Amino acid sequence: MKFEASRVIQTVEQLGDAQFTGPGGLARAADFIAEGFHGFQWQTDRRELRGSRFGELVFGRTAVIGCATLITIAVFCWLTPGQFNLAHRAGMVLCLTALLWECLRLAHCRYGGWNWPPWERVPLIVARPTVNCSAAVRVVFQVPLGEVLPASLPDPRFTLMIVLYHVVLFLLKAKGLPGWLFLVAAGLGQAAIWFKAIRGFRLFRSNSESSAASSAAERSGPAFLLELARSWPVSRSKRLETICVAAGGQRLGHAGAREVVRLLKREWQDKPTLLVIVHGPGIGQEIVIEARRNRPLAATAAEDLWIPHRTMTSNPFSALTFLWPFQDSFKDYVALFGVGCLGEKETKLDGGALDRTAQLCTEISLRWVRQQRQKPVPPEEDRTASRSVQNPG
Structure with a gap:
């Protein structure tokens, strides 16, 4: 099925409803997202974690x-x-x-x-099209759920x-x-x-907790993940195990992200795994790419698809809170950000940028799978290589 940006925008508007704000709003939003995965016949595991409010200090x-x-x-x-x-x-x-x-x-x-003790419940949603997948490699798409921290x-x-x-x-x-x-x-x-x-x-300075960019970024991630799951071909599971994760608690000691790291190291370490972090998809025209081992792969994929993008080099003095603790604990990741999440003035949700982000996520995943299996290619064959794995020729 084709990825439809209009469905993402519709879901973003639904998540902006009053029932998903205030006390218990995050839990209801997590239920809404889990029901969406169930509607696509995906196997969903919803977990409750503890997040300390003092982690925000x-x-x-x-x-x-x-x-x-x-x-x-x-x-x-x-x-x-x-x-x-x-x-x-x-x-x-x-x-x-x-x-x-x-x-x-x-x-x-x-x-x-x-409220005592000073902790809150943090939802974590793990969804996959099938439980027992025989594919030799795995890709995990992860988005933040709930309130997020400014990147700077x-x-x-x-x-x-x-x-x-x-x-x-x-x-x-x-x-x-x-x-x-x-x-x-x-x-x-x-x-x-x-x-x-x-x-x-x-x-x-403009109260980022309720600003337009922050609010749109908080809702566009889960909405994008749902539409990506809906449009993800089931036949692709034969060569690639796919897992979608919505992790909450970024303002509560990064409880969800730390649990994802634990899963990557203890439960998902049986095969090569690529983590694709998507934050604020569609917020601004441009896509910002941050990666370590896979930066050339991701940048080349964006260039071949003619996607407006820029790469970012992260270090301790320019580290993004969106990427902690993955920067220190898991090197095989690619992070894609809407440029509006990084302090730019663009805050409007753009349908074209959503389509490009979905296309880039798919292209990076397929190229990474091919890279894991690929052997040295003779020069004659390399000259005829296609620009896109999704549309060879």
Whole structure:
């Protein structure tokens, strides 16, 4: 069956209904998605996980700004001993107050009233066309479910590296590190912190939790996954085992994503597996590709299909929260983002971009399968290779 972008847009509108917001809205949305997979005769496994609200503390706007300011004040106090004046004290009090407010905000239920223990139920949906698949390779399509984090906020790896960097720096200063060298090293650390903090504040300035781009990205992922499952040919299962995953809890310690990593390492390690992460499909005209081992494969597929795209290189200083913890724990992945999810001004859901994303997902999967089985090809045969696996010739 053909992928129909109009069905995705219709599902996005349905997920924007009032019944899928507020208390219990995420659970009802998960039920809606699971019923959709059942309607396509897919085998569905719906799980409930625990997600801690304090896991959001590292990513909160107030926490990032407050932590950056505290470290900056500490550096200046170290450089100017004996000059801990009223301005320093006032700054530290304000930062500590901001951090305390962030903790209290997270401990408080977002819908009113106090909730203890400080965790929430996180849904995880795993769907496949058939349970016992004899294919030698596997592709997992994963989308976030529910509230999502802005991409420009630091992931835990970045936060940990910055903290360790400054701890080592202060220890070296105590051991006699020259003042000018300490100043240069501290400046580099401050630049990294404030770069992330300013980007996070810029993205949050319009209340990203309820912004158009964030809201559309939250709903377009599950809607896209449902339509991809509906249009996925059953005959393709003979050569490729397909699994669709909708993982919640990105704001709750990445509970769903961490469970997907556990499945990849413990339950799905029996055959070569490619993870395709799709976030905010159709949000903007362009598709952003991030990958490690499979970057050439994904970029070539997009070029051969004439799809507007750009590639992104991820490192600890530009890491995407969308990709944590896959960046550290599972290297065989390809991530596709709608450009509107990365702070661009484009927030409208585009039907053409949805079609291109589905086409690129299929093309990358089929090329990866062929790559797993392929042997060295003679030069004569290589010259006649088709541009697309989906439409050879």
